[in-house]
Amino acid sequence: MKKVILFLIDSMMPEVLEQCIAAKQAPGLQFLMERGQYISDCVTVFPTMTASIDCSLITGVYPDRHKVPGLVWYDPEQKKMVNYINGSLPVQRIGLSHCAGNVLFDLNERHLSRDVKTIHEILEENKLVSGSINVIAHRGHKQHKVHMPPVLDAATGFKLNEKVSGPTIMSLGTLVRPELFRPITWNFAQSMMESYGINDTYAIDVLIEVLKSGKQPHFTLVYLPDNDHKLHKSPHEAVSHLAKVDQELARFLDSFETWEQALERNVILLISDHGQTVIGQSKDHNISLDTLLNHFSIHRLGAELTDDVDVIICNNERMTYLYPVGKHTIETEVVEAVTQDPRIDLIAWREGEQVVVRRGGGDKTLRFWKNGSCTDIYGVAWGMEGDMSVLELQEDGGKILFSSYPDAFSRLYGSLFSQSCPVVVLTAAPGYQFLSELSPTHLGGGSHGSLHKQDSLIPLLIAGASNRFDVPARLIDVLSFILQELGVAVPASQAPR
Numbered sequence: 001m002k003k004v005i006l007f008l009i010d011s012m013m014p015e016v017l018e019q020c021i022a023a024k025q026a027p028g029l030q031f032l033m034e035r036g037q038y039i040s041d042c043v044t045v046f047p048t049m050t051a052s053i054d055c056s057l058i059t060g061v062y063p064d065r066h067k068v069p070g071l072v073w074y075d076p077e078q079k080k081m082v083n084y085i086n087g088s089l090p091v092q093r094i095g096l097s098h099c100a101g102n103v104l105f106d107l108n109e110r111h112l113s114r115d116v117k118t119i120h121e122i123l124e125e126n127k128l129v130s131g132s133i134n135v136i137a138h139r140g141h142k143q144h145k146v147h148m149p150p151v152l153d154a155a156t157g158f159k160l161n162e163k164v165s166g167p168t169i170m171s172l173g174t175l176v177r178p179e180l181f182r183p184i185t186w187n188f189a190q191s192m193m194e195s196y197g198i199n200d201t202y203a204i205d206v207l208i209e210v211l212k213s214g215k216q217p218h219f220t221l222v223y224l225p226d227n228d229h230k231l232h233k234s235p236h237e238a239v240s241h242l243a244k245v246d247q248e249l250a251r252f253l254d255s256f257e258t259w260e261q262a263l264e265r266n267v268i269l270l271i272s273d274h275g276q277t278v279i280g281q282s283k284d285h286n287i288s289l290d291t292l293l294n295h296f297s298i299h300r301l302g303a304e305l306t307d308d309v310d311v312i313i314c315n316n317e318r319m320t321y322l323y324p325v326g327k328h329t330i331e332t333e334v335v336e337a338v339t340q341d342p343r344i345d346l347i348a349w350r351e352g353e354q355v356v357v358r359r360g361g362g363d364k365t366l367r368f369w370k371n372g373s374c375t376d377i378y379g380v381a382w383g384m385e386g387d388m389s390v391l392e393l394q395e396d397g398g399k400i401l402f403s404s405y406p407d408a409f410s411r412l413y414g415s416l417f418s419q420s421c422p423v424v425v426l427t428a429a430p431g432y433q434f435l436s437e438l439s440p441t442h443l444g445g446g447s448h449g450s451l452h453k454q455d456s457l458i459p460l461l462i463a464g465a466s467n468r469f470d471v472p473a474r475l476i477d478v479l480s481f482i483l484q485e486l487g488v489a490v491p492a493s494q495a496p497r
């Protein structure tokens with residue numbers, strides 16, 4: 001049986017991939033594309049932020065079932081904001097210890113629902129070996145000790161000596177090292193300056209060492225983050241950023257006698273987590289939530305949550321969760337406060353079992369619910385009422401077709417039903433992003449988070465497989481494809497609903 005390797009390339013976009021290959025700057029990606037199946041319009045998860053997407057990739061379900069709502073969200077049980085590290089300023093304010101605990105431990109051991117299994121759990125329950133290199137969502141059946149670097153250890157108050165769970169072969173930068181015959185030789189990619197090994201070079205170093213060790217798992221998921229960081233800063237140099245990723249992929253392919261041999265031994269998949277949208281240069285491209293919500297008392301980062309707080313803002317760049325708390329637990333009061341701004345693209349909230357969506361700057365609404373008489377192109381049944389132009393939908397003989405907002409119903413539903421507390425979802429129009437206390441900003445740079453196709457359509461490349469991937473493709477379908485390649489049945493917990 002062939003082994004399966006899945007590369008997750010942060011912020012890789014289909015048009016950039018195609019341009020990079022056309023410009024002959026990506027020989028590795030070109031080699032794989034010429035020998036495989038290329039899907040240019042695979043749909044990712046909403047919000048288009050890595051944390052919730054990673055959880056969907058390893059469980060095959062949207063956030064309504066895996067329960068990780070985004071990169072930043074509010075946990076009403078703990079009365080605390082959860083932040084899987086969205087930038088140094090908010091992390092300093094909330095506390096490095098809290099955020100590091102969130103991302104290293106809570107995400108996998110507390111937040112990711114136990115009602116669903118990760119691909120690592122499924123494979124290892126089926127007597128196969130699984131591997132995870134530098135992915136923040138990694139829950140598995142083995143326990144791994146975290147080696148905090150001395151600087152971080154001091155900064156986090158020595159509180160993070162817990163073990164984290166993962167598959168048999170597990171790497172998380174220099175914090176968790178896989179058990180191989182020999183250690184990865186030290187180089188600069190493992191330094192504090194290079195995020196302790198959470199970078200492309202170190203991930204490929206580890207992968208090559210895993211292959212050489214003779215301990216290659218049946219499935220390995222490898223996360224390559226560098227492209228995202230560069231695109232946020234210089235989105236117009238996207239082709240050269242992806243060309244750098246290709247150099248790392250070529251290093252992996254070169255570790256075989258021939259590149260063909262890599263495909264004789266492996267099924268190789270490459271996917272992205274989300275796209276990016278270029279943000280305008282002028283200050284009004286930052287939608288200030290403090291200004292829009294100035295009639296409410298807003299929770300301040302790092303402060304105790306007191307009774308006089310009305311709204312908690314959880315900013316996910318081009319998407320925001322607003323949590324009405326205290327006396328303002330009615331979502332509509334918050335909705336009214338933000339409705340008139342045309343820079344806001346979509347406003348969505350729950351009413352009972354229904355999702356209500358409104359367009360910013362207008363008053364047209366659309367509501368939809370599960371198990372109605374229409375079916376979307378992914379075979380999911382919905383009922384709907386109101387103005388279909390809110391989500392630019394078309395209906396063709398009882399079939400719902402999406403355009404600017406791919407897989408809009410399941411993805412909005414997935415985000416709004418990931419929690420049961422009152423919450424309002426906002427997305428920013430193309431060219432805009434949300435601004436709140438200490439949130440990272442990207443004027444003139446790239447950003448993501450929204451439901452729009454620019455943030456949501458990702459490439460999927462599959463080479464060396466024995467099956468073809470069904471289209472239209474979604475990121476959540478990758479799990480069942482890999483299980484099929486490895487001859488493992490999808491467990492009942494992950495069956496489509």
Ligand SMILES: [Zn+2]
Nearest residue numbers: 228229232448
């Ligand atoms: Zn990003």
